[in-house]
Amino acid sequence: MPDLLIDDTENVRTLTLNRPDSLNSLTSALKEELRDALRAAATDDSVRAVVLTGSGKAFCAGQDLKEHVELLGSGDEAPFRTVEEHYNPIVTAITTMPKPVIAAVNGTAAGAGASLAYASDLRIAAASAKFVLSFGNIGLSADSGASFTLPRLIGYGRAMEMMLLGKPVDAARALEIGMVTEVVADDSLARTATGLAARLAAGPTTGYGRIKESMRTAAGADLQASLEVEHQIQNELGETSDHREAVEAFVTKRNPKFTGH
Known part of the structure; x- marks a missing residue:
């Protein structure tokens, strides 16, 4: 199966991260596919709204750390280029997309995975969803735009708390503090997100x-x-x-x- 599934239905393009056994963590190949798919959606006049989601039990666990460790161990320079070549262009493609982007968060959204949701225009979360930023726990700072997008959603103080402490935020709390637009039952997530996308796709x-x-x-x-x-x-x-x-x-x-x- 491909690492990224692309489906077009009634002017809505759904991009599904499809590495469920790895919690849809982001390899170099998947990041390149997602970046290119977002750019293609932006310029395709038949696409009038985009849904970003994950397969299985997670939305996206962020960077694939197994690949990351292997590349660091081999002396490959790729880990030091990925922010510039992958994460920044992905977030830029989402935020500058001339059409609405909805994140359908179906489980854990961690690290860069959470950042993808924050960069989206609307976030529909399953009741089982949770958001966690663990950059500080592995000696890194925020990337994928989280330092810009998250404080604008929930405020500087709460964003700093998430960054420094790495404490997960569940769906109910995320709704309470304005991190997500709506929380729905797990089995209603896909229907709710695609329904909202279809409504926006029929709009101006x-x-x-x-x-x-x-x-x-x-x-x-x-x-x-x-x-x-x-x-x-x-x-x-x-x-x-x-x-x-x-x-x-x-x-x-x-x-x-x-x-x-």
């Missing part, structure tokens, strides 16, 4: 992408810069067919039919 895709752009800009800009970006984006979206369709549908009291343009 271009507008969703520009919302992501404005939010991403505002996260690192002052008010004036944020206002300027909002102004530019609103003017451009005002010319889209989806905006015109939405306004006409509102006036004529019918449901809009969006094309994503």
Whole structure:
């Protein structure tokens, strides 16, 4: 079986990490596949929403440490290039994707695996899901964008606690502190996540992408810069067919039919 499963259904592309015997830990090969698949989804007009999930009992356990140790022992330079070549491009592909990305967290999300969920736009968690950042326990710092994304979800203090102590956060606590969007029964996760993705895929895709752009800009800009970006984006979206369709549908009291343009 391939390490990454790709399924297209009604404008929703589902990417499933598929190394269940290794808790979907990330080898160099899987990281490259995921990076390339995310980039392909971003440029495919038939894809209007993306779901990222894992097979088996885990979402993603992060870096495959067996491969990591073997590479370090052999003197291979690959472990020192993986952040630049794999993790940073993966997170960039998720956050700059001009369409919504939903993480369906079906079990443990650890290290870089948790970071993938944090980088996503929405996170639906199974009741059995848990999040843990163990970078500090192995003498490393955060990667895959966690130092940026996690504090913006749950606040600086809680993020620092997770980073330093490596204490797992279960699904109920994750919902309470705003780490996830929704918690559902394990057997409802796939249905809930794909249903939400289908709803977004039927919406004004271009507008969703520009919302992501404005939010991403505002996260690192002052008010004036944020206002300027909002102004530019609103003017451009005002010319889209989806905006015109939405306004006409509102006036004529019918449901809009969006094309994503």
